[in-house]
Amino acid sequence: MRKFRFHAVASVLLTAALALAGCSGGGGETASPSGDAGKSPSGGQGGGEQQVTLSMHSWRVEDTEGYKKLIAAFEAKNPNIKIEFKPFKATEYNTILSTALQSDSGPDLLQLRPYAPGISLATAGYLEPLDNVPGIQNFPKNVTAASTGKDGKVYGMPLSLSTTQFYYNKKIFEENGLKEPKSWDELIATAKALKEKGIVPISFGAKEGWLLSLSNGVIAPASFGDGYVEKLLKGESDLKSPEYLKSVQRMQELIPYFPENYVGLDQNDMRTLFATEKAAMYINGSFELEGIRKLNPNLQLDFFPMPTDDGKQVITTWVDGSYAVNAKSKHKQEALKFLEFMATKEFAETFAKQFHSISAMPGVKTDDPLVDKMAELSQSSSVPYLMVIHFAQGNPTTKQVLENSLQGMYLGKLTPEQVVEEVQKSAATWFEPFKK
Structure with missing residues (x-):
């Protein structure tokens, strides 16, 4: 059956x-x-x-x-x-x-x-x-x-393992006297400073839903605090909690720093905007590294993990x-x-170097400093990609409900409160800890 x-x-x-x-x-x-x-x-x-x-x-x-x-x-x-x-x-x-x-x-x-x-x-x-x-x-x-x-x-x-983070253009940051933000307030201040200079702060698009759940996967852990995910998985908290609601509110707070007509931009548009140096930051995965470099081998590229409310930095990680x-x-x-x-280790090393990716096999190094930096952070400062690892079930999946609801928010049809209401309603249909 x-x-x-x-x-x-x-x-x-x-x-x-x-x-x-x-x-x-x-x-x-x-x-x-x-x-x-x-x-x-x-x-x-x-x-x-x-x-x-x-x-x-x-x-x-x-x-x-x-x-x-x-x-x-x-x-x-x-x-x-x-x-x-x-x-x-x-x-x-x-x-x-x-x-x-x-x-x-x-x-x-x-x-x-x-x-x-x-x-x-x-x-x-x-x-x-x-x-x-x-x-x-x-x-x-x-x-x-x-x-x-x-x-x-x-x-x-x-x-391989994948991580998500904020990529940034080192040249644009240096020319405008900016440094990697160490808090949410510093991130907003950085985005404001870039916008005032006529630079698109964040390359972002809402056309493809998976990009929205991925971006939430980057931003959300900043407001979680220690132990939140464990409480969620035990049913001691839920997806309407202040912590998760705050993550959606922050995604809304970033709207002024997105490109014009961002709701119609897809992955290719976002990548091109960032790689051609028309935007200073880009929220995306480690799997994007090679694509960015192919478009612009001379791009002065770096990334920063998500700064948290308690002064730490986290990087979202999952088996990809x-x-x-x-x-x-x-x-x-x-x-x-x-x-x-x-x-074999032969394959793991060749794969990691060929695709500039983090090997799923421990101890594999590459000749790419950014990849190795991502790999090190995935061991020391990682948080789970919540929607992929724990909430990718249901019909439609809770991950898809989040994506559709965030698209609704960016179209002005849903509030952050309505987004988390829809997400929690979806998860409650199948996630056993929420049925207690």
Whole structure:
């Protein structure tokens, strides 16, 4: 019944039934996988083995060239296995993947959304458990928790950690005698000073809902204080609390420092505005670092963590995706072999350096000072991305309700009080601590 209910809900949520040409789990020459499913993939490199082509799907179109290099390193050691990397637009990926899996035409390898969305695919029986894949033990339990099913099995090989923060243009700050703000009042004062000079203080857009929950994920912890998240998870507080309401009020307080027509700006618009030095600050994730630099390699870039009301600084952190194996893949053993490669330090170091990202594997360093700074803060001053880690369930999810409600606030249709009322109402339908 659990699986049936998932199919029913997923079908309602799909905006269209998309047929995926060339997305078959077989994806190439026919070859029978060797060994038992779920056990350590071994297999040799002998020329007598038939060639297998694995399909690999992702939501990271911008990572295409980088993945080619990583895949080439694997194929050099495994000449009988070829991998076709096919990314989709991030906003369309969930629907495309769900449609494909329901019709048994999903890819062999799939990038898994972290926490509830990915775990729901495991619950529905779409994914192969990875507990026996060599190297999975290289990741801490709090990292593999992002793709651990209700049965206690791990279904995703972790890729990286993500952080969110305020990026800023060092040149603009220095030219205007500004320093990194150490409190909310200093942040507002900095934004005011920039606006008075005719500079857009914060590159921001409200067109895409996920950017709003992400921005709230950065701003909210500043008003939480010690122990708030624990109280929330125990049901001793809720999302209408003064602490959470304050985070939404602060998002409203920033409106005068956004670009004109910000409600119509999307991720690309925001990135371009900041990278072309037309805005001084930019709220976004560590995954944006490479994209910013591609647009402007000469940008004098830095970031600051969110200053809190009690004089500290925090950086919002979460496990940002993993790779899973389709339980119905015709080439399961070969797919598991690729995930075994992903669990090596060689892959972790190459991935981190290639994409300027924080590795999910502890102890991996890069040659990028900003990435290493993010990694260090994620160990010393991190707070959880509340909506992704704890409130990404419900129908629609509480995260989506927050996003829609914040869009309503920016359109002048909802007050901050109404936003948190809607968010709490959503969470109360499924979050057990709120049902006490």
